[in-house]
Amino acid sequence: MSGWINKLKDQFSSVVLEVQLDKDYPTVICNREGFLDLIKHLKEEKGFTYLIDLCGVDYLNYKHKKFEERFEVVYHLYNLDTKELIRLKVRIKEDDCWHYSVTPLWKTANWFEREVYDMFGIKFEGHPDLRRVLMPEDWEGYPLRKDYPLYLDEEHEWSVYKKLIEKTKMERGK
Amino acid sequence: MSLALEINKKQLNEDSWEEPYFINMGPQHPSTHGVLRLLLQLEGETIVGCDPIIGQLHRGVEKLAESLNYNQAIVLSDRLDYIASAANNIAFALAFEKLMGLKVPRRARLIRTIVCEMARICNHLLWLATHALDIGAMTVFLYCFRDREWLLNIFEKICGARLTHTYVRVGGVRLDFTQEIIDDLYKFTEEFPNRIPDYETLIDINRIWLKRTKNIAVVSAEEAINLGLTGPCLRGSGVPYDVRKFRPYDAYDEVEFIVPTGKNGDTYDRYRVRMEEMRQSNYIIKQCLDKLPETQGEPILAEGAPDLLMPKRLKKPKPMPVPKKGVVFRGADKPIVPVGEAFAAIESPKGELSVYVVSDGSSNPWRLRIRTPSFVHISAIPELTKGHMIADLVAIIGTLDIVLGDSDR
């Protein structure tokens, strides 16, 4: 397993930054440029046909951080024939907050990327229909970011909820 | 502006009769199994487009977990797939144990397997009841619930709760099995295979059932893998992928069972896969029960597991255990775990439930990502319903086995 991953580093030297084999599953840390070629190669030639998960992580104020980008998009790919799992990580800067979409390769990535956009604000280029999936359409802010509070105070509440509170206050006052 | 808002505005302004015709199968509906909103684009009775809108049950589990301990986060997991909540606990516990490097004792592993399979049977019984009820067979609903009550009573004896168990904890399980529970489970495993034909005779070769489920939502194997379907939905299309066999956890490498697969990938095959899975679950429970007496007297919590009991409940003060490398105790319940990340997946009754946790060395997870099967299955609804009719929509939602708590988290 480790053999061909090291060869991967040679093959895609501009894309792959680092290969970590000491974690629970082999992790490959990649650049954003050229990422689509790498993941296409993994899907079509190495047989990783199953995208288990696509998620985002926010590393603001992470104490043990060894890199300077704020976000990370993590992919978990699985090979059904050789039963191998590989983890791909792409680092995204905060002010350059976009990434390439893998929707042409996997249809399931559609909703995963919508959720990453909804929760972190990372836009995906090439996505057919990028809009919020879990939060209401007119929500402001990206909830899973570390600078987003767990509880909102009254002024920042969602507009529909604020209107409802005002309406009940008016009706109670009557 | 999004499609949903546009359609709403159009519907409010004019009641247009041109094709396509938009209809809203709203969040409140007897058969959408939760608050799922489907915007359907119809031509006559045929569905041309479908846009599922979820998020009405979003409780922010992932964000909440960042402010709770690892022990407290297990409680959140119950409420995800609330029909088979023991399985969700196991997913979280596995990920945290991988992170902390704990080794679960054998007795706890066997008990976990039993509880997971009981949850699987509960889930499949509820699935069959609601699926049959949606298609019109009312009686199957009541027969399934009769057996589910039996299992829920056993669950109440095990952990005190019928629905949200929180029984499986980091490092093992909460309480040990008593002899009464083991006897009850033996009785259940003997009687249950005789109950399954009760449901099958009503619908298995019934012409109406066959007409309503054969060739509905046919998915080929590559399409299913591409769409991310897992669990019985994938196995109905012929792909034998089962996390219990491919990446075994708990006691699944000690028991024998077969993984049923279907041929055509239509609704009828998925129905048969789940019926067969119920029988296999029953068999697994029996095998684990036979192995339990060998482990009599073993602990049910791993060494070095985060202390679960509140100090004032203990009768004698517990001796300070030897801290494992990297795991330090501060008080009764605040584990501090090594920096790193872990990924663990289980075969929940609905599909593959996987947890990816990133830790920064403190007692709270830095990021807890839960990949649930229902989220992916709902995203597959537009593909599956193209060309079918409204009456099939209910059958398709039923066969994908969706629970909104699972998909919205």
Add this chain to the structure above:
Amino acid sequence: MIEQLLNLLNIEIVKVILAAVILVAVTLLHVAYLTYAERKIIARMQQRLGPNRVGPRGLLQPFADMFKLMFKEDVIPKAVDKPTFWVAPFISLVCAGTGVALIPIWKNFVLSNINVGLLFILALSGLGSYGILLAGWSSNSRYALLGGLREGAQVISYEIAMSLALLSVVLMAGSFNLRDIVNAQLNSPFKIYLIPQIIGFFVFMISAVAECNRTPFDLPEAEQELVAGYFTEYSGLRFALFYLAEYAGMIVMSALAVTCFLGGWAGPFDIPYIPFFWFFLKIYFILFCYIWIRATLPRYRYDQVMGLGWKILIPLGLANVFLTAIFKLIF
């Protein structure tokens, strides 16, 4: 005083009015208790008890339901077409219930002995579908409209099949008059038309289930798909009227089946004071079959319902008519 009352009874019109009132009362009681029987029987088939609180063994349940529905708030949505909305349940109920007047209950009792009795009942069931179509349309809601349209198409298709089945009965009996049909049955070699007309009976029973919108053909009112179909927007007493119309339709169809295929009021031996015993027994048996089918079978999809009606039942009905005609010619 009593002599004057008895003299009154000799007047024809008083007799007719009294008979009509008794018949209406009996029909309404039957409809009410049919709802109770259905709930009890389905419950027993599903291993539970059914209503058993109101009155001894739940026998007063229909009255409790009636009171509840009468006192419920009458919610009329703003955008409905008021006149049609008001009239639709009445059309349904009247057309469903009027058929009872033509059925011969025992040898000497038929309220209205029309020469084209069978045709009249068929026409009434056709008119009954107007009630449902108007209800669906006037509710001004997409769900109700879809339900109403589906139901209209279903009733029309299955009416043809039903008429063909009944046509073969008319061929054998030689008359549309229901009393004459029963007499013809009793004079025929088999005593009931069930045996020579087995295909006709089969076609008729399935069409009758479809006409009354019962499972497995109850898509127009399928809860799981269109909330409640054509009566989504109805509440309170109007809803009760639709409900009554459905069960009254069931009773009329069963009575028709008994009259045309099962020998009407005749039985192996006569019971002295209850001349209507066999008639009611046969009706109760067919109603039990209706309920039994509802508890057991799942629901057909709409295009499958239409396929069944047009592609299977109508050809069968036609074949039956031809066969009957040929046999009549030969023998």
